[in-house]
Amino acid sequence: MSIRVLLIGKNGQVGRELAEMLPRLGDVTALGRNELHLENPDHIRDSIKSAHPDLIVNAAAYNAVDRAESEEEFAHAVNAEAPGVIAEEGKKIGAGLVHFSTDYVFDGAKDTPYTEEDIPNPQNTYGRTKLAGEKAIQQSGARHIIFRTSWVYSHSGGNFLLSILRLAGERQELRVVSDQSGAPTWSREIAAAATTVLAQITKNGIDGDRLANVSGIYHMTASGSASRVQFSEAILEEARKYSGGANWYRTATADRPLIATRITPVRSDEYPAPAKRATYSVLSNERLTRTFGVRLPHWREQLNSFFSLE
Numbered sequence: 173m174s175i176r177v178l179l180i181g182k183n184g185q186v187g188r189e190l191a192e193m194l195p196r197l198g199d200v201t202a203l204g205r206n207e208l209h210l211e212n213p214d215h216i217r218d219s220i221k222s223a224h225p226d227l228i229v230n231a232a233a234y235n236a237v238d239r240a241e242s243e244e245e246f247a248h249a250v251n252a253e254a255p256g257v258i259a260e261e262g263k264k265i266g267a268g269l270v271h272f273s274t275d276y277v278f279d280g281a282k283d284t285p286y287t288e289e290d291i292p293n294p295q296n297t298y299g300r301t302k303l304a305g306e307k308a309i310q311q312s313g314a315r316h317i318i319f320r321t322s323w324v325y326s327h328s329g330g331n332f333l334l335s336i337l338r339l340a341g342e343r344q345e346l347r348v349v350s351d352q353s354g355a356p357t358w359s360r361e362i363a364a365a366a367t368t369v370l371a372q373i374t375k376n377g378i379d380g381d382r383l384a385n386v387s388g389i390y391h392m393t394a395s396g397s398a399s400r401v402q403f404s405e406a407i408l409e410e411a412r413k414y415s416g417g418a419n420w421y422r423t424a425t426a427d428r429p430l431i432a433t434r435i436t437p438v439r440s441d442e443y444p445a446p447a448k449r450a451t452y453s454v455l456s457n458e459r460l461t462r463t464f465g466v467r468l469p470h471w472r473e474q475l476n477s478f479f480s481l482e
């Protein structure tokens with residue numbers, strides 16, 4: 173039985189991939205920022221009323237981690253208030269909500285992977301606004317699934333991988349922070365895993381009981397972990413092997429040959445940025461695997477697949 177899905181944030185890294193995959197589940201209405209301004213609650217309500225979905229998937233967010241320090245009000249409107257309005261409006265029409273959150277809800281004080289039971293303690297404005305969004309959804313009483321992911325990259329948009337490629341064409345030495353570890357995750361793998369989970373819940377139309385049973389937070393990242401230095405080294409290793417023909421690669425490198433020959437590890441405090449980042453934000457994905465039988469590939473395997481696409 174086909175369901176109606178409303179995808180919010182169709183132009184983001186994860187949103188673009190979801191726009192390709194969600195039609196497996198039913199009729200998809202996909203909105204970008206031009207069609208729906210999340211800082212406007214009335215606009216959100218009207219969009220949901222008019223789409224009247226069975227399922228809402230919110231892939232939009234204010235993701236500029238450093239800029240959020242000086243734009244807290246706007247970041248809060250998009251990351252905290254908007255998800256609350258989406259959830260409340262969804263609840264009124266009986267729609268389920270799928271939302272994405274972040275590893276930056278944690279402070280990084282642990283040195284083993286964070287589980288969903290660990291107490292969040294965000295270290296920056298972005299993390300605090302995303303955590304407030306999670307809470308607003310939980311308090312709405314809407315049936316929901318929140319996937320917390322991390323270190324997202326894709327073939328376009330702003331991300332660490334594309335920045336390393338650009339810099340590798342501009343400089344011989346790249347200075348990269350060595351004291352931040354996480355799980356670099358390809359947006360396509362996130363969208364594929366989320367779609368697999370949703371296919372289970374919606375295979376006979378929207379299964380409200382099943383969704384109610386599984387409502388909650390799930391960590392969804394690549395398996396394994398890397399420091400930013402290890403991730404950068406792997407990016408350069410793949411880039412050196414890469415034939416270099418695809419548009420995304422030519423855009424990222426501005427068509428320059430790679431000249432970077434070394435990566436110099438630096439500590440976060442030698443590389444000042446407006447937002448503090450957790451030194452360790454690896455997430456345990458066990459709940460996701462236990463509940464839905466879904467496990468994302470290892471980050472190194474994902475990176476290899478990412479570079480294999482022409």
Ligand SMILES: NC(=O)c1ccc[n+]([C@@H]2O[C@H](COP(=O)([O-])OP(=O)(O)OC[C@H]3O[C@@H](n4cnc5c(N)ncnc54)[C@H](OP(=O)(O)O)[C@@H]3O)[C@@H](O)[C@H]2O)c1
Pocket residue numbers: 181182183184185186187204205208209210211231232233234235250271272273274275302320321322323324325329359
């Ligand atoms: N990127 C990461 O490293 C990362 C890490 C952990 C968790 N996450 C979470 O994963 C999810 C997907 O992230 P992503 O990397 O795919 O994000 P993204 O590429 O930054 O895309 C976010 C989308 O949200 C839209 N948006 C921003 N402000 C908006 C507003 N006021 N009204 C309507 N739309 C607005 C953006 O529109 P424009 O295209 O017009 O800017 C963009 O298309 C988010 O919940 C994010 O917090 C991301």
